[in-house]
Amino acid sequence: MPCVSNGPLSQVPVVNEAITYIAEVTVGVDNQTFHLLVDSGSSNTWVGANASYTYIPSSSSVWTDDIVIVDYGSGYFFGYEYFDTVALSNELIIKNQSIGVADFQQGFNSMDGILGIGPVDLTDGTILGSLAPVTTVPTVSDNLFSEGVISTEVVGVSFVPTTGASNEPEGELIFGDIGGSSRFTGQITYTPKETDYWGITQSISYGDTEIMASAIGVVDTGTTLNYMPTDTFNAYINSTGGTFDEATGLYEITQEQYDALDNLIFTIGGTDFPLTANAQIWPRDLNENIGGEEGRIYLAAVATGMCTLVQYRLTDDLMLLRPDPIEDLNFINGYVFLERFFSIFDNSNSRVGFATTSYTNATTN
Incomplete structure (x- = not known):
C-alpha cells in the first residue's frame, strides 16, 4: 500500500473540457481569474489568450520589460513578462511568480492561457531582455517549493474519464506531498526522468505481442491522445481492424471489433499499465466534439508520423492539436x-x- 501522510493535501480542481483539462487560477492582489490549460509538456505560465479576460496590472504587479515567446505544437504566443502573486488555491499562493501576458497568440482561443507544470529546463530561451543571460525562469512548482508552500517539489495529476454528465467527478492536481491522497490505489511505480521534458522509457504491447520495443518518449497532460511511432501504430491498427475516418482524423472500429479488443499495455519501470478496451476509445458521448457521429467508436490514438492534422471541435472554435x-x-x-x-x-x-486508480478499469467511454 502507498505511504500515507498525516499532512494536509494541497489540491487544485481541474475540469475536463473535452480535449483539454483546465485549472482556475487567480493573479494579482485583486484576484483576476483565468482558466488555464494544464500542461506538463511546457513550463511557462501565461495569461491573456482570451480577449475577454485581459490581465490588468495591480499593486502587486512588477513589469520587467522582458519579452516572452513560447512555441507549441498547437500554436504559439508572445508578450511581456511580469512578476505577480499567483494563487492556484487558497493554500497554494505564490508571492513572486514569473507570468507571461500575451500580446499575440495563435491556437489558444478556447482558454485564457497555460499553467505550465513541466520541468524548468523547458523555459530555457523563452525570455528575451534584461533577464538574459539567465536562461530559465522558475516554474510554479519551483516557486511553491522555494517559498516554502510545499515541502517537496512534486505534482500529482488525477484526471478522470468524462461521462458527459454535468455532475461527473472533477480531476485534481496535488502539489507537494501526495501520500495522503485517495486518488490512487496500490503501489506507485517510479521511473527516471529521461529528458528535459517529463520523458520516460517504456515499451508497448497489444495483448501478448510487443509492438514497440523499449524507447524514450514523454508524458504530456497537454496532449489529448496517445501518440505512437508509425510502425507501432500500424501494427496496432492492423490488429484492431480500424479504418480511417476522414471527418475526425481518427480510426474507427465496429462494435464487434471493440468487443474483441485486447489490452494495450504500457510497460514502465517493470510494471504493466494496461489500457482496457474502454480506455482505448474516444468517449462516445463526446463524439460531436471531434466532428464524429453518434454511436460510432473511434480509437483514441494516432501515429507520431501522421502528416494529417487531427481536428477537434471545441465549442465554436476549431482547434488543431x-x-x-x-x-x-x-x-x-x-x-x-x-x-x-x-x-x-x-x-x-x-x-x-504511476499508479492505478478507481478509473483504471472504468467503462465510462
Whole structure:
C-alpha cells in the first residue's frame, strides 16, 4: 500500500473540457481569474489568450520589460513578462511568480492561457531582455517549493474519464506531498526522468505481442491522445481492424471489433499499465466534439508520423492539436492515458511515477 501522510493535501480542481483539462487560477492582489490549460509538456505560465479576460496590472504587479515567446505544437504566443502573486488555491499562493501576458497568440482561443507544470529546463530561451543571460525562469512548482508552500517539489495529476454528465467527478492536481491522497490505489511505480521534458522509457504491447520495443518518449497532460511511432501504430491498427475516418482524423472500429479488443499495455519501470478496451476509445458521448457521429467508436490514438492534422471541435472554435514538436522522441502518453492512471511528476527526485486508480478499469467511454 502507498505511504500515507498525516499532512494536509494541497489540491487544485481541474475540469475536463473535452480535449483539454483546465485549472482556475487567480493573479494579482485583486484576484483576476483565468482558466488555464494544464500542461506538463511546457513550463511557462501565461495569461491573456482570451480577449475577454485581459490581465490588468495591480499593486502587486512588477513589469520587467522582458519579452516572452513560447512555441507549441498547437500554436504559439508572445508578450511581456511580469512578476505577480499567483494563487492556484487558497493554500497554494505564490508571492513572486514569473507570468507571461500575451500580446499575440495563435491556437489558444478556447482558454485564457497555460499553467505550465513541466520541468524548468523547458523555459530555457523563452525570455528575451534584461533577464538574459539567465536562461530559465522558475516554474510554479519551483516557486511553491522555494517559498516554502510545499515541502517537496512534486505534482500529482488525477484526471478522470468524462461521462458527459454535468455532475461527473472533477480531476485534481496535488502539489507537494501526495501520500495522503485517495486518488490512487496500490503501489506507485517510479521511473527516471529521461529528458528535459517529463520523458520516460517504456515499451508497448497489444495483448501478448510487443509492438514497440523499449524507447524514450514523454508524458504530456497537454496532449489529448496517445501518440505512437508509425510502425507501432500500424501494427496496432492492423490488429484492431480500424479504418480511417476522414471527418475526425481518427480510426474507427465496429462494435464487434471493440468487443474483441485486447489490452494495450504500457510497460514502465517493470510494471504493466494496461489500457482496457474502454480506455482505448474516444468517449462516445463526446463524439460531436471531434466532428464524429453518434454511436460510432473511434480509437483514441494516432501515429507520431501522421502528416494529417487531427481536428477537434471545441465549442465554436476549431482547434488543431498536435503533439509539441519534440525531436528524437518516440511516443507521447496523452491525457487519455493519464485518465486511467494517477501520475506523479517529481522534481525533487527527477522521476515520474504511476499508479492505478478507481478509473483504471472504468467503462465510462
